[in-house]
Amino acid sequence: MDDAAPNLDSLDAVAGDARILSKRVKDGVVTLVVDVTALDGARRAALESDLKTAAMAIAGVGDVRVAMTASQRARKLIAVASGKGGVGKSTLSANLAIALARAGRVVGLIDADVYGPSQTKLLGTDERPTANDKTLNPVAAHGIRFLSMGQLVSAGHALAWRGPMATGALAQLMEADWGDCDLLVVDLPPGTGDVQLSLVQKSRPDGAVVVSTPQAMSLIDATRAIDLFGKVSVPVLGLVENMAGYTCPHCGEQSDPFGCGGAEDAAAELGIPFLGRIPLDPAVREASDAGLPPAASDGAQSEAFARIAQKLLQALETAPA
């Protein structure tokens, strides 16, 4: 800024929690670069308007341009996948996100399951996200924030989307105002087809969790999911065995309708971490159907999810960047 230029010092006070990184003036046009990392979407928009008004009031200023920048947060994206449907991927995604939040992380959950978005039901809320301009504001539930592809279309509308539509919708959800979330859990659609591949390519997760039931058919599918992440160099953080071991609520007898331990053996064979198992427990289904995720309360199921969350955090720390 030369000596004859308008004095812009007063603008620093207007910036408040944000920081003006540079102020330039040329031919009466002021250009400000502002670090807005500390502000959410609504406060950023208000600050831009306040700065313009304040700068225009300074003698010699004819126009104002404000460039906003936010330093990259160290936010990690974790994809939850399964080779086939119905193995409990969405149940795990919701409860894992809540268990991670209870472990002290700030967690967002994205329901990218185009074929059957179910997180609004699992989290027990019909609240629709609001938006600032085109930026969505995630909905809060059970200590996490979430957005679902199901919120982008009217209820019951079939989401027979092809790759480009699904990746466009996922991008919109990822670019939402996630604020200070340091972990984003993405519930992918089941399977290993083109839609799943393009969603993974587009979102470039930092790591993936694969869910399987213990029986062989499901494990073959889980192995396909692991291959899919290998193709695009996304580290598999671990395998979770769901619906393992059943304790009869009436007689207490232990049985293994889908087998037990298959996923742990498969993880060892494939050289990936085994993150733990969730028993087949009618209480998990009942609580899930009621929109009360078991991980949000206390008890055996909640502890199982908490243990998996701890192992996942360890795997994330040691995963290749």
Ligand SMILES: Nc1ncnc2c1ncn2[C@@H]1O[C@H](COP(=O)(O)OP(=O)(O)OP(=O)(O)O)[C@@H](O)[C@H]1O
């Ligand atoms: N450990 C468990 N014990 C009992 N029921 C479970 C368990 N895990 C999941 N379920 C139930 O199994 C059903 C399928 O679970 P979920 O919807 O999470 O699977 P999914 O793999 O995400 O399915 P989709 O392929 O449809 O997305 C649900 O009714 C859920 O409540």
